[in-house]
Amino acid sequence: MQLTQRAKQVDRRPMTQLEKLYLWNIAKGMWITISHLFKRKVTIQYPEQKRTFSKVFRGVQILNRDEEGRERCTACGLCAVACPAEAITMEAAERQPGEEHLYKEEKYAAKYEINMLRCIFCGYCEEACPKDAIYLSQTFAQANYDRKGFIYKKEDLLIPNPKEDPDAYQRAVGERVTKPLSS
């Protein structure tokens, strides 16, 4: 039974005697395989060689600092609300007098945790952040010995201080951060 009249007849010519030969087909397959010996390799030797990622690649999060090395995060909690995987938790604290060189605004995150086993790298935290404090970097391969190690604390997420170690800061910032030094 044909349910529609729209099926098109395809050209299905019968196989020639040569094509019916098993050996010929094996030889043809081997020819394709052998010809690839002389072509450029498409693979890279991963841990030694590393490929570059695009600017928009979504990897492990970083917490950004401003140009004076102060933390930008104000613990407003918008990233935690936006997170589909509920991976982000934080605790806010008031900035004390004398801590102005550490935190950019009066409120800061005393505790900031991202559970990397839950994170799905969707980039919604970055999109939600009004202070440009959280970015997704180009780092992607995390490894750890136990599950607890995957709960990244603030120390793991914070970017190196641009004043103390500008090279490390630049490396960590990568290309994705659009406004690294604007205040």
Place this chain on the structure above:
Amino acid sequence: MLEEVGTTTEGDLIINVGPQHPATHGVLHLVITLNGETIKKVEPHLGFIHRSIEKMCESLTYRQFIYVTSRMDYLSAHINNHACALCVEKGLQAEIPARAQVIRVLMDELTRIASHELWWGAMAMDLGAFTPFFHAFRERETINDIMEETCGARLTMNYMVPGGVMQDIHPNFQRRVKEFMQLYKRKIHEYDEMVTGNIIFQNRMKNVGYLSPEDAVSYGCSGPTARGSGVSCDIRKLYPYEVYSKLEFDEILETGGDSFARYMVRIREMQQSIRIIEQLIDNIPEGDFQAKTKAVLKLPKGEFYSRVETARGEFGVYIVSEGGTTPYRIKFRSPGFSNLSVLDHIARGSKLGDMVAMMGTLDLVIPDIDR
């Protein structure tokens, strides 16, 4: 005396294929009743990768739940996201900018090629040919690179958002896609030469796993599985969404109904995808890539359904809204589930060795079946 196929009698051999079997491509458990080498019954056991995505979506907002759907049919993640975005947009009655529509269709078709590509490699590997797997993955890698450049991720892209797409396309996008199309037209020819025209391959595929059009309809099959039996069911043609109605492409129908017909449908569908991409790639309209939507999306009270054609068949999203920020109920109609249900029917009476060819051409993705 020929015993009745489908009933277990004494002396039958019951074997388990999976859940850790390379040919099932995931955690699918098949309990197969055999009489000698003839299959009497195939019982798929599901539940190994059940994550209750539908229930999970009920506690997520309309922006967030789209991301979970990438984890269902991960090979056509874009198209799944597309269906959800369409459904939410239907509720919001949002106008989608022309640029976003074209980008979405382009991404869909690239995903379709990548998905068929992986299917082609994996299926040939199941049948014992190892080389096609590497060939397929090499070309798929290029698509993944293009996706990464524009979307930011390689497999679960999360690129479609209600109202458009997440970010604009990369400046290199058009050039790289065109380069890939040039390369890929040559490659499809090579695939044909290497696998399709191979007598060993054809002997294993032809007249194996016959599915009649009536059965395809009554089991609810869709996509290439049904089109291999001559059932017209391409949602892109029947209920066009986005810009598909303006495009020139053929719905691929084969009348064979066997594994080889299903194979040919997918191979020819890849060529149609190339045709669609070539029509669009130079005609991406200027403008916004995302419509202005509210920060917190609220759907009006009611029920919304939208469907798209994924690489495996018809994928539907059904949202019941009570007017809040989260859906009251979500139901996904996944193509893989219906396509798997037909396996028992087509496998009965054939040999165990042929089952791999049947399963391969049904193109099963287990997280899609068991969500």
